[in-house]
Amino acid sequence: MNSSITIAILDDHPVVIEGLRKILHTHFQLKELLEFHTGHDFIEYVAKQRNTIDVLLLDITLPDTNGVELCRRIKLLSPNTKVLGFSNHNDRALVMQLLANGANGYLLKNASASEIMRCITDAMNGQITFSEEIKTIISKPSPSDLRTVPPLTKREQQILKMIADGRTSNEISAELQVSPLTIETHRRNLMQKFDVKNVASLIKTAHQLKLLS
Amino acid sequence: MNSSITIAILDDHPVVIEGLRKILHTHFQLKELLEFHTGHDFIEYVAKQRNTIDVLLLDITLPDTNGVELCRRIKLLSPNTKVLGFSNHNDRALVMQLLANGANGYLLKNASASEIMRCITDAMNGQITFSEEIKTIISKPSPSDLRTVPPLTKREQQILKMIADGRTSNEISAELQVSPLTIETHRRNLMQKFDVKNVASLIKTAHQLKLLS
DNA sequence: TTTTTTCTAATGGTTTTCCAGTAGTTTTAC
């Protein structure tokens, strides 16, 4: 199918690595299949051996690094390496961010073997490529996409957590020894920052942005 | 190591299944290795073939079902099957919920091959078992853990999502073509089931139990 | 030290949620 290529996997899940190894070996003629478990390991390797890897399957949630930032650094060091995000998050904003940082595509971990093969081939041909489920997600533009994560003050973070715990403004004000009106103001400021119109979506959004446990 | 056993995998990630297959086949003497991709498929099978599966590796986030509720139903149908949660979520509450609903243990997907083997062996021996990372998480106790997951009706799930999207009862009622009062009732029933007293904690709890995206 | 940000607080009103209980109709399960 292809001339011999070099693929790298960066993932901290032994099961996933094992599964990918099987799939890649049976469907591609591999020159080499490299495995890394931490962002640090990979950066170290690629800093020495630049542009030797054709395709990288990059897990986004790694123990030591944030995948988006990692992607940016990888592309700086080794621009010819095609980087494919490979993760469970079907979050439009995340995909966009990754692309903005140089990624060549994005696959969900529930992708089938044939999808994985197709994406790798696409990437080798210089295309930006996605697994099926991601295609549908990114095709419908959502308004609240380019919303940067609003920086919250400490007080706001504190109150956000208390709201999420189901406490009312009055209860919170009693606990923090301030006026209920103050809490109301914080609450409204929070909703403004997140561009939502009630607590329900406030809590949901905060959760999605990993601001709550 | 063991006498011949039957293991089932319920997961919608081809890569994970492939990886598990490899690991399990090389380390266990398997009578059979069954694979399922949806909760529905598995329930259908286990309703006919009860207690024939020794160990089930159960992914918690499946396309069609919520894993905790699924676990409960599986244990009702086939109590001798050891159910091991197998997921990415290192959330204490989720693990507790799963145990409260009959699970025999919980593994993170980043578990090593040896950890997976140990957990399966433990479970076969009747022990409750966890992968290393989970052990540390569950060792620090937190209150309000052992609530059983309330089974939600389809309508309730639908309305829960709409509430989380920030829609008011009036907006929801308009969209679903029912009386606002009906939505209020659903809303109250939801809060009762989750034992919370306002939407903020409703959404938070639902999120923790993986009932929302 | 000056400027900016954060935290605090208020007015005054509208909308929505929250609470408790009841009950008819429709759908699902045995």
Place this chain on the structure above:
DNA sequence: GTAAAACTACTGGAAAACCATTAGAAAAAA
């Protein structure tokens, strides 16, 4: 075909959230 569950809808009232705007004091950053 009957029983159970789910969905629907109501009354009526209290509590809380939501809206828009302004502004002084404290803390942090320039």
